[in-house]
Amino acid sequence: MSFLMNRHTLTVASLCGLLLMLVFISYAVDVRVFTRIATTLCINVVMVVGLQSFMGNTGILSFAHIGFMGVGAYTSALLTIPAQMRGMALPDLYPFMEGLSASPILAIFLGGIVAAVIAAAVSYPLMRLSDAAAVITSFALLVVLHTVMLHWSEVTNGPRTLFGLPAITSLPLTAIVAAGAIAVALMFKESRLGILARATRDDETAARAMGINTPRVRWLAFILSALLAGIGGGLWGHFVGSFSPKAFYLKETFVILGMLVIGGPGTITGAVLGVFIVTAAFESLRTLEVVLNSAQIFSGQVVGVTEIVLAFSMIAVLALRPGGLVPTREIGDAIVGLIRKRKG
Amino acid sequence: MTELIQFVIDVLALGGAYALMALGLVIVYGILKLVNFAYGELIMVAGYTLFLMDGTGLPWLVMAAVAVLMSIFFGVATDYVAFRPVRAKSVTAVLITSFAFSTILQNAALLFISPRARNIPLPDVFSTTVTIGGAVTPLRNLLTIAATIVMLTLFTWLMRRSILGIAMRAAATNFTMARMLGVPANLIISSAFAISGLLAGVVSLFWLGRIGSVVPGIGLEPLLVAFIATVIGGMRSVPGAVLGGFLLALIDTSLNHILPQDLLKFRDAFTFSFVILILLWKPDGLIKGPASGQRT
Amino acid sequence: MIEITNLDVRYGAIRAIKDVSLNVQQGELVTVLGANGAGKSTLMLTIAGALKAAGGKITFDGRDVTAATPEKMVRYGIAMVPETRDVFPDLTVVENLRLGAYLHRSDKAGVMADMEKVKDLFPRLREREIQAAGTLSGGEQQMLVIARALMSRPKVLLLDEPSLGLAPTVVDQIFEMIRELKATGITILLVEQNATKALQVADRAYVMQLGEVVVQGSAEEIAGSSDLSALYLGG
Ligand SMILES: Nc1ncnc2c1ncn2[C@@H]1O[C@H](COP(=O)(O)OP(=O)(O)O)[C@@H](O)[C@H]1O
Ligand SMILES: [Mg+2]
Numbered sequence: 001m002s003f004l005m006n007r008h009t010l011t012v013a014s015l016c017g018l019l020l021m022l023v024f025i026s027y028a029v030d031v032r033v034f035t036r037i038a039t040t041l042c043i044n045v046v047m048v049v050g051l052q053s054f055m056g057n058t059g060i061l062s063f064a065h066i067g068f069m070g071v072g073a074y075t076s077a078l079l080t081i082p083a084q085m086r087g088m089a090l091p092d093l094y095p096f097m098e099g100l101s102a103s104p105i106l107a108i109f110l111g112g113i114v115a116a117v118i119a120a121a122v123s124y125p126l127m128r129l130s131d132a133a134a135v136i137t138s139f140a141l142l143v144v145l146h147t148v149m150l151h152w153s154e155v156t157n158g159p160r161t162l163f164g165l166p167a168i169t170s171l172p173l174t175a176i177v178a179a180g181a182i183a184v185a186l187m188f189k190e191s192r193l194g195i196l197a198r199a200t201r202d203d204e205t206a207a208r209a210m211g212i213n214t215p216r217v218r219w220l221a222f223i224l225s226a227l228l229a230g231i232g233g234g235l236w237g238h239f240v241g242s243f244s245p246k247a248f249y250l251k252e253t254f255v256i257l258g259m260l261v262i263g264g265p266g267t268i269t270g271a272v273l274g275v276f277i278v279t280a281a282f283e284s285l286r287t288l289e290v291v292l293n294s295a296q297i298f299s300g301q302v303v304g305v306t307e308i309v310l311a312f313s314m315i316a317v318l319a320l321r322p323g324g325l326v327p328t329r330e331i332g333d334a335i336v337g338l339i340r341k342r343k344g
Numbered sequence: 345m346t347e348l349i350q351f352v353i354d355v356l357a358l359g360g361a362y363a364l365m366a367l368g369l370v371i372v373y374g375i376l377k378l379v380n381f382a383y384g385e386l387i388m389v390a391g392y393t394l395f396l397m398d399g400t401g402l403p404w405l406v407m408a409a410v411a412v413l414m415s416i417f418f419g420v421a422t423d424y425v426a427f428r429p430v431r432a433k434s435v436t437a438v439l440i441t442s443f444a445f446s447t448i449l450q451n452a453a454l455l456f457i458s459p460r461a462r463n464i465p466l467p468d469v470f471s472t473t474v475t476i477g478g479a480v481t482p483l484r485n486l487l488t489i490a491a492t493i494v495m496l497t498l499f500t501w502l503m504r505r506s507i508l509g510i511a512m513r514a515a516a517t518n519f520t521m522a523r524m525l526g527v528p529a530n531l532i533i534s535s536a537f538a539i540s541g542l543l544a545g546v547v548s549l550f551w552l553g554r555i556g557s558v559v560p561g562i563g564l565e566p567l568l569v570a571f572i573a574t575v576i577g578g579m580r581s582v583p584g585a586v587l588g589g590f591l592l593a594l595i596d597t598s599l600n601h602i603l604p605q606d607l608l609k610f611r612d613a614f615t616f617s618f619v620i621l622i623l624l625w626k627p628d629g630l631i632k633g634p635a636s637g638q639r640t
Numbered sequence: 641m642i643e644i645t646n647l648d649v650r651y652g653a654i655r656a657i658k659d660v661s662l663n664v665q666q667g668e669l670v671t672v673l674g675a676n677g678a679g680k681s682t683l684m685l686t687i688a689g690a691l692k693a694a695g696g697k698i699t700f701d702g703r704d705v706t707a708a709t710p711e712k713m714v715r716y717g718i719a720m721v722p723e724t725r726d727v728f729p730d731l732t733v734v735e736n737l738r739l740g741a742y743l744h745r746s747d748k749a750g751v752m753a754d755m756e757k758v759k760d761l762f763p764r765l766r767e768r769e770i771q772a773a774g775t776l777s778g779g780e781q782q783m784l785v786i787a788r789a790l791m792s793r794p795k796v797l798l799l800d801e802p803s804l805g806l807a808p809t810v811v812d813q814i815f816e817m818i819r820e821l822k823a824t825g826i827t828i829l830l831v832e833q834n835a836t837k838a839l840q841v842a843d844r845a846y847v848m849q850l851g852e853v854v855v856q857g858s859a860e861e862i863a864g865s866s867d868l869s870a871l872y873l874g875g
């Protein structure tokens with residue numbers, strides 16, 4: 001009973017319940033489009049919860065997140081594109097890499113590890129910076145990652161589409177990984193490290209005075225965040241089967257960031273809720289765009305309305321409710337609070 | 345020798361554009377301690393303004409002036425749409441809202457104009473080349489250098505001699521005190537955005553002149569340039585921004601010469617790695633800005 | 641001139657000013673005394689419009705200015721000399737003064753005349769005209785801030801601890817100057833910890849403790865009251 005009453009367990013259980021419901025509905029409805037949307041949603045949960053681990057706890061905006069998603073996707077691709085397709089998919093591949101191979105599940109996981117290792121290697125110096133300089137350098141890091149993906153044709157097939165990834169990503173798999181990501185992110189948030197990270201977020205000077213090693217704390221949060229992004233990238237790669245570097249750039253960054261900001265970067269509950277809300281809004285708007293286009297009301301193609309609406313929503317949320325829809329209290333805290341109140 | 349002259353002209357022309365771009369970012373940052381992510385879109389706005397005026401038969405200089413005016417207008421609009429609603433909140437909030445504003449502008453261009461590149465009208469002088477000491481260089485490069493000198497002189501005059509400039513410098517170190525002397529906060533902030541728009545507008549003419557066309561995503565590269573130059577030079581320092589701009593141009597141009605062909609495509613990656621090295625050495629950039637006050 | 645009734649000011653959860661009422665009449669020099677943390681600076685900043693009142697009312701010349709912005713307050717005729725001695729360190733002495741006359745910027749001749757006047761009042765500033773204000777000594781910075789405030793041609797001067805951290809001879813100079821200013825007819829609200837000196841120049845005084853006014857009266861009364869030092873030091 002006391003185990004059930006634990007507010008953290010309750011948070012994870014509630015959020016996973018939400019995912020489970022999504023899976024059930026999707027099986028009940030059994031429409032391919034819906035399953036696709038649900039799967040993408042779960043992948044986005046992994047991405048957004050990953051970004052939350054860094055941004056929510058340290059208060060620093062990171063643009064590089066989506067770059068690590070790319071790292072995960074390309075790593076997983078290298079390990080899983082079948083031998084007979086490699087010549088076509090990666091014509092310039094280094095000979096020593098030709099023998100690399102792993103099962104897709106392992107490859108997705110390794111994609112996360114590689115992303116985390118790269119993050120660990122490049123980011124430590126950046127973690128000393130604060131405010132504007134930190135954000136700008138994370139932006140520069142995104143550009144570096146993008147440039148490398150775009151031009152390292154030996155490994156990524158350059159700007160061209162890379163294809164041949166086995167499409168093994170299913171809705172249950174993504175839901176399980178998303179649940180795992182939620183649990184890990186919450187564990188991190190409530191761990192000593194997470195609490196230290198939030199101390200540096202709330203008052204950097206005081207944190208330093210207390211002897212907290214700010215760069216190290218931020219660095220560890222950044223590595224965790226990259227790990228989750230890498231795994232998310234692998235999952236996505238095995239879902240769509242083919243992609244090119246432009247899938248990991250500003251447009252996608254904007255969507256992920258929008259989900260987190262609208263939901264509330266301070267909480268995992270907010271992050272997950274943000275994904276659900278933005279996905280729902282996005283899909284409706286996109287349907288609207290399609291309808292408008294097929295009805296040919298306007299002479300040209302209607303594109304970009306979705307992004308414009310998301311952008312205005314973000315500004316509105318930040319202006320009216322700066323902490324997002326769920327600023328501080330996880331759902332578990334709210335439930336425990338309710339029960340306490342009823343008990344009197 | 346010829347090659348050296350060529351190199352120097354290239355660095356000065358590129359560096360001038362970079363420096364002016366960086367200056368526009370720093371002027372806002374200095375006063376608000378906030379970064380404008382929608383800054384690059386001012387180049388796009390100026391570009392589409394030129395495109396839309398193509399065929400109107402107006403003299404090019406008039407079109408250019410209108411383009412710069414539009415850049416100023418959207419610069420000030422950035423303040424109203426992205427900054428004011430959240431200004432008091434946090435650095436991160438403003439970064440996100442200005443990122444959102446940038447997305448709005450880009451998608452508006454996609455929606456109302458086209459995702460494809462559009463040619464812009466350019467004067468003939470932009471395609472002329474001249475020979476200096478044996479080096480053949482586009483006249484455009486020399487015009488960029490001249491415009492840089494004019495703009496920097498104008499800027500210095502404004503900041504040193506005019507009461508508005510003095511008030512802006514004061515507000516950059518202590519906004520509240522400046523207000524307690526009667527300097528209206530909104531005037532200072534709007535002026536900073538207007539100057540920022542003016543600088544971006546002038547740069548856009550040369551930036552677009554080099555490319556000859558405009559696409560919705562054109563603002564990204566100038567934005568990056570401004571970001572990196574200011575981080576190198578020191579976020580709060582005006583001379584730092586100028587130095588950062590020229591230094592970045594020097595790095596870029598040198599890499600163009602040094603890097604072998606198959607590594608050249610990674611130039612941006614090299615440049616940014618270099619920037620990270622500079623930051624390791626000097627986290628506040630090369631020139632520390634004026635004594636800083638509170639964020640307002 | 642200034643009429644404050646039941647003023648409350650908060651910093652988040654902290655109530656720095658509690659139910660303070662105070663008035664200053666035309667031509668008066670009123671001093672506010674109190675230990676560190678009594679809320680004196682908070683009071684001054686609230687009058688100047690730099691802090692927002694959480695409750696109560698401030699009127700100036702009969703006009704309700706409780707919610708006025710700092711830039712409005714200067715226009716109405718209130719000039720602030722903050723405790724933090726906020727010169728603009730990167731601006732020269734002359735630039736600092738020019739900015740003080742921001743409101744009168746179109747009246748070039750008048751500003752030039754004012755500038756001469758304050759430089760006569762503070763000859764040290766004339767010697768250091770083109771020096772960056774950040775390189776001045778503490779006493780010189782204090783003179784500059786007062787001079788800059790005068791450049792706005794105020795009706796009321798708010799002086800927050802002008803003698804803070806200055807050498808005794810400089811403190812004497814500053815008080816001498818306050819006496820001269822008073823003789824010109826300008827209204828002054830002076831915050832001080834140096835009670836003896838402040839009471840020598842003041843007409844009336846208020847004593848604050850933990851955000852509240854605990855004693856008020858004429859300068860002689862307050863100077864004569866035996867428990868002043870107990871109140872004052874006990875704050
Ligand atoms: N910026 C601030 N934030 C929070 N509390 C403050 C701030 N400034 C002053 N205080 C608090 O308000 C009270 C009054 O301070 P202040 O007005 O500076 O007193 P005084 O000028 O009499 O020394 C003190 O308890 C002080 O700690
Ligand atoms: Mg004080």
